[in-house]
Amino acid sequence: MDMAEKILIVDDDGTVLDVLSRALEHKGFRVTKAMSGREGLDLIKSEHVDVVVTDLRLPDINGLELLKQSKELDSQIEVIILTGFVTDENIKTALLNGAYSFLAKPLESLERLYSEVNQALRKREASLAQEPHFTL
Secondary structure, eight states, rough: OOOTTTTEEEEEEEHHHHHHHHHHHHHHEEEEEEESSSHHHHHHHHHHOOOEOSSSOOSSSSSHHHHEEEEEEEETTTEEEEESOOOOHHHHHHHHOOEEEEESSSOOOOHHHHHHHHHHHHHHHHHHSSSOOOOO
């Protein structure tokens, strides 16, 4: 697996952004950070992003809206919801809208996040491999 995968972390808590980005960078990922949903969408539009890790509660658009719009921009992008606001409704809505997984804050361990990101990347790679490729 190419360890240059790009992970976008979207959270309005700077400490969370720093801890998660350092943890994933330590594992060899390239990490981009955004403190709002709109900033995250702008990054998805301007850069290649493989996996998005987003909070639900953001200062502008919420994480569910970010999920929907991310999927519209790139149907193969994988989105992991990481939030302290775990409800059956939030989980159901996120998964119905194509979230890869739903994790509760605080994380039991950074290894859990690393594992989820790796699994999401494998899913993305498999779905990209299924796409028809045309050459002229």
